Amino acid sequence: MKVEVSAPEEFQGSVVGQLNQRRGTILNTETAEGYLTAVAEVPLNTMFGYSTDLRSATQGKGEFTMEFARYSQVPKNEAEALMATYKEKQAADQAARK
Numbered sequence: 001m002k003v004e005v006s007a008p009e010e011f012q013g014s015v016v017g018q019l020n021q022r023r024g025t026i027l028n029t030e031t032a033e034g035y036l037t038a039v040a041e042v043p044l045n046t047m048f049g050y051s052t053d054l055r056s057a058t059q060g061k062g063e064f065t066m067e068f069a070r071y072s073q074v075p076k077n078e079a080e081a082l083m084a085t086y087k088e089k090q091a092a093d094q095a096a097r098k
Helices: 009-021 050-057 076-097
Strands: 002-008 025-032 035-041 063-067
Touching: 002 009, 009 025, 009 035, 009 050, 050 063
Parallel strands: none
Antiparallel strands: 002 035, 002 063, 025 035
16 A cells, blocks of 8 residues: 655654554655655555554644555465465364364
8 A cells, every 4th residue: 555644743753663563665755844744655454553553653643645556465474374374264164064
């Protein structure tokens, strides 16, 4: 997802740090008239709950928009975890049918 965050300059460290924690790639940051605008690409599955975290980190003064940017391959470790969960569920479903 393409995420654009606006917040007062004083919260720049928190905003950029949160985007990095969510495996975001910062594309651009600008400051104008005391406000920071950060543009990043962030995986959708890590964005759930971001609005609450952003409000907490910026004393309610930060806001963001999000739009689809592109599809991307899932990192190998996450893909393996998803496949393991799927196989466990399949095994449980088959055991329940017997």
